[in-house]
Amino acid sequence: AQSVTQLGSHVSVSEGALVLLRCNYSSSVPPYLFWYVQYPNQGLQLLLKYTTGATLVKGINGFEAEFKKSETSFHLTKPSAHMSDAAEYFCAVSTSGTYKYIFGTGTRLKVLA
């Protein structure tokens, strides 16, 4: 069975500091991995996804993530946090066959001035 674990339900960083949001997955087949962002009372917006090929994936708004098979991780990073990055972030893995997503429980990012 596939699963996703996001370490840290709340993360605070100072404006301009590195953002690191952690995601570990469990999958018996090659995974397809996604990061989404959600602003208050809105739907989810795709930040980036890993399917095959290059393990460092660049997304929107300066975010990137690296797929590390040996560590079963797909952590999301951004070199310099901006106030507008304050939101909730979800990691997800796509299941084979049914194409359902398994979502992590989310990490709420707070950016301090």
Added chain:
Amino acid sequence: DGGITQSPKYLFRKEGQNVTLSCEQNLNHDAMYWYRQDPGQGLRLIYYSQIVNDFQKGDIAEGYSVSREKKESFPLTVTSAQKNPTAFYLCASSSLGQQETQYFGPGTRLLVL
């Protein structure tokens, strides 16, 4: 513009009442999904459909029902059997395939009077 619309944005349910949440997409996607979001629990799958006139239960289908009479539409009914319906409901759609991105609507917040 292509996208997913959900209506209403807010919905109030009285005790013993069934209510229906609308989800429409004009992305020509085959698959559609309904998720429930509660604080700290991430997104949980209620129902999904990969083809017209067919749908499958997700992880928390009890107290909910759906239909898929048209490719563009996937309404969700919250029945009186759902004892704790207060939540944020998100509809999504995608093309078929494990690597495909799910696109989300803006959500409907259901509150109980």
